[in-house]
Amino acid sequence: MPQQERIETRPARMRRAVRWLTTPLLPDDYLRLLNPLWSSRELRGRVVQVIPETETAATLVIKPGWGWTFDHKAGQYVGIGAEVDGRWHWRSYSLTSTPTDEAGVISITVKAMAEGFLSGHLTELAAGTVVRLAAPAGDFTLPDPPPAKILFLTAGSGLTPVMAMLRTLHRRDELTDIVLVHSAPTEHDVLFRAELRSLAEQHPELTYVERLTDREGMLALDRLADVVPDWTDREAWACGPPAMLDAAEKAYAAAGVPEKLHLERFSVDLAGAGGEGGTVTFERTGRTAEVDGATTLLEAGEAAGVQMPFGCRMGICQSCVVPLLKGSVRDLRNGTDHQEGDRIQTCVSAAAGDCVLEV
Amino acid sequence: MAITDIQAYAHLTDEDVEAIGAELDALRRDVEAARGDSDAEYIRRAIALQRGLAAAGRITLFASAFPPAWLAGTAFLSLAKIIENMELGHNVIHGQWDWMNDPEIHSTNWDWDTTCPGEQWKHSHNFVHHTYTNVVGKDNDVGYGILRVTRDQKWHPVNLGQPVYNAMLALLFEWGVALHDLDLEAIRKGKKDRGVVRKQLKQIGRKVGRQVAKDYLVYPALTGPQFLSTLTANATANIVRNLWSYTVIFCGHFPDGAEKFTLEEFETETKPQWYLRQMLGSANFHGGRLMSFMAGNLNYQIEHHLFPDLPSSRYAEMSERVRALCDQYGLPYTTGSLAHQYAQTLRTIWKLSLPDSLLQKTSDDAPETHSEKFPLPAVA
Ligand SMILES: Cc1cc2nc3c(=O)[nH]c(=O)nc-3n(C[C@H](O)[C@H](O)[C@H](O)COP(=O)(O)OP(=O)(O)OC[C@H]3O[C@@H](n4cnc5c(N)ncnc54)[C@H](O)[C@@H]3O)c2cc1C
Numbered sequence A: 001m002p003q004q005e006r007i008e009t010r011p012a013r014m015r016r017a018v019r020w021l022t023t024p025l026l027p028d029d030y031l032r033l034l035n036p037l038w039s040s041r042e043l044r045g046r047v048v049q050v051i052p053e054t055e056t057a058a059t060l061v062i063k064p065g066w067g068w069t070f071d072h073k074a075g076q077y078v079g080i081g082a083e084v085d086g087r088w089h090w091r092s093y094s095l096t097s098t099p100t101d102e103a104g105v106i107s108i109t110v111k112a113m114a115e116g117f118l119s120g121h122l123t124e125l126a127a128g129t130v131v132r133l134a135a136p137a138g139d140f141t142l143p144d145p146p147p148a149k150i151l152f153l154t155a156g157s158g159l160t161p162v163m164a165m166l167r168t169l170h171r172r173d174e175l176t177d178i179v180l181v182h183s184a185p186t187e188h189d190v191l192f193r194a195e196l197r198s199l200a201e202q203h204p205e206l207t208y209v210e211r212l213t214d215r216e217g218m219l220a221l222d223r224l225a226d227v228v229p230d231w232t233d234r235e236a237w238a239c240g241p242p243a244m245l246d247a248a249e250k251a252y253a254a255a256g257v258p259e260k261l262h263l264e265r266f267s268v269d270l271a272g273a274g275g276e277g278g279t280v281t282f283e284r285t286g287r288t289a290e291v292d293g294a295t296t297l298l299e300a301g302e303a304a305g306v307q308m309p310f311g312c313r314m315g316i317c318q319s320c321v322v323p324l325l326k327g328s329v330r331d332l333r334n335g336t337d338h339q340e341g342d343r344i345q346t347c348v349s350a351a352a353g354d355c356v357l358e359v
Numbered sequence B: 001m002a003i004t005d006i007q008a009y010a011h012l013t014d015e016d017v018e019a020i021g022a023e024l025d026a027l028r029r030d031v032e033a034a035r036g037d038s039d040a041e042y043i044r045r046a047i048a049l050q051r052g053l054a055a056a057g058r059i060t061l062f063a064s065a066f067p068p069a070w071l072a073g074t075a076f077l078s079l080a081k082i083i084e085n086m087e088l089g090h091n092v093i094h095g096q097w098d099w100m101n102d103p104e105i106h107s108t109n110w111d112w113d114t115t116c117p118g119e120q121w122k123h124s125h126n127f128v129h130h131t132y133t134n135v136v137g138k139d140n141d142v143g144y145g146i147l148r149v150t151r152d153q154k155w156h157p158v159n160l161g162q163p164v165y166n167a168m169l170a171l172l173f174e175w176g177v178a179l180h181d182l183d184l185e186a187i188r189k190g191k192k193d194r195g196v197v198r199k200q201l202k203q204i205g206r207k208v209g210r211q212v213a214k215d216y217l218v219y220p221a222l223t224g225p226q227f228l229s230t231l232t233a234n235a236t237a238n239i240v241r242n243l244w245s246y247t248v249i250f251c252g253h254f255p256d257g258a259e260k261f262t263l264e265e266f267e268t269e270t271k272p273q274w275y276l277r278q279m280l281g282s283a284n285f286h287g288g289r290l291m292s293f294m295a296g297n298l299n300y301q302i303e304h305h306l307f308p309d310l311p312s313s314r315y316a317e318m319s320e321r322v323r324a325l326c327d328q329y330g331l332p333y334t335t336g337s338l339a340h341q342y343a344q345t346l347r348t349i350w351k352l353s354l355p356d357s358l359l360q361k362t363s364d365d366a367p368e369t370h371s372e373k374f375p376l377p378a379v380a
């Protein structure tokens, strides 16, 4: 279950009083049968619109139910849970909407991955489908006020968090000197293309550099100065495929300004080193699972029906951390072994032999 | 003196036992692979129905002074409480729906509409009863600490009162269940840590407080001058639920043919032998879809004990394969009508209020317990 904070509002206090009538359930457990959004026990949302963006990507406009607070920061992501054949599956998606409740909706933009399990399903959801939500999280955000000179480096679906930032700056009319360098294979793959061009037209302070990699080849980040001469003066936010982000990290380190670079990774390379696999015991729930050395403990737990805590599922938020009671596990990103007593991130760790987790 | 050697009792070779184990493992895998949308839909509809009935009952009882409304409201509420305890509470807390990864239908978050805290139930029932099923001296469900239900339990003059205790337990079943995990016998013998007892009592107290307040204070008070009639309606619904869940549960392990086992058997058993103990120690009763639903599918007690965490919606179809397996190996598949199974249960309880010296059969060849000295008839 994703971690989320609860804020006590007046309706919440009232619902608590009504609890005397519904104990051991919550009033929300009854109300949500009338309307799935009338429950703050679990955050839910109804997909009100699915807007195709490119051949493989679509924007989901979602009306969140009770308990949603519309106070996220541009650049943050949400957890989306969707049901496939009776089972709920969770992934993270950057919000592309601005943090406001004027329209009472939020949006995310999902690119269907060829081999992916959930993304293709999400882009084909019917309007009216109810999804689960996890509260916004993440620190891939702009400071307030935004820095005077900004560079956004994005590629593919990595544009999404930056799009939320641009939209928010535009709304508040707070655009500073911004360069956006966005890569995509062809112009048909560029998300929000018309909007980006229109923003650049409206705001002379925004420079939009479009890189169509099928024709022009990949952007060489060690030669970023060819495209953005003053890049080392700019505070940078980068989001895109792992190879691009790795190259960006290298370039910033080489230039001696690593602190200027802020990254958001959508995926994590778990090919570092497999564990040996083994029997995983989930102590509190008393379940066990036989796992191979490539399956993350988070996935193994969920498949065994254990309510595993999680957030980003990508090794960045620490929501999934649980104590390792016995045995050893391996961090799939880099092969580091963790032993008994360590607190481990289940979303990026696999069993290195038999082990016992305190969940 | 109960069964110690299942294989000798049932004429099974080592290969037979392995084959039975493999077949049951395969059945589990098949059901795990098959569960999906239709099962999720089943449990969601059961939840919606139960909550609808509960709401209908509570609302109808706002006219509880009017006898037909009292009757209808009590009926709705009784049904709601039965479904909540049997098909929802018992089964969800077993983790039968955990595979859905839905926090609202999950064993870790579910608490049910009875005075027994869900967490303690998980220990006394899911762990103790389902692990030590019918192992005399280990499984506290063998007689619930107050009844002698098999000759394997020593007679004590207190047992003379059994017919009365049994009737009381039926009426107050919810309270018996609430106190079950405390293990009064262990406390009496000083075998239980005081701190644990205190913590459990506090937990029970909190749950009881809320349950009692809801049924006997808040709802009656909300109906104003009809306080008393609402209160009697709620009390009646609780008693109806008690009688029904008592009946279903007593028919699971106390009819003839539900065998008892010795500690020695338990300590030396393998996984396939564990299956056999669950199979031989449980009893089903016939029921159509409605009866099964109201019994939380626990009329498929055998299937439930083999696979306590597979969804109840699958027990009916699983029973065909389990039964065929029993037939193949000449194992009894104990079942009968509800009346028949309960009559046997009641007879055993009444009869065993008497000391063994007044009884004909011994714990090797009694209707409710056998040992390998009197094995099953050999298969041709
Ligand atoms: C903070 C954060 C924000 C994100 N924001 C967005 C966003 O705004 N938009 C967006 O589209 N995505 C975003 N993502 C990514 C998203 O969470 C999912 O990871 C993505 O949609 C893929 O999910 P999936 O279920 O389709 O793929 P999964 O089934 O989870 O697979 C993950 C990856 O493995 C590959 N894969 C799967 N099976 C195989 C196989 N058999 N062989 C080879 N490769 C395979 C898939 O192609 C995919 O790339 C974000 C991720 C994070 C962590």
Ligand code: FES
Residues within 6 Å of the ligand: A310, A311, A312, A313, A314, A315, A316, A317, A318, A319, A320, A321, A345, A346, A347, A348
């Ligand atoms: S879920 Fe975010 S670090 Fe594991």
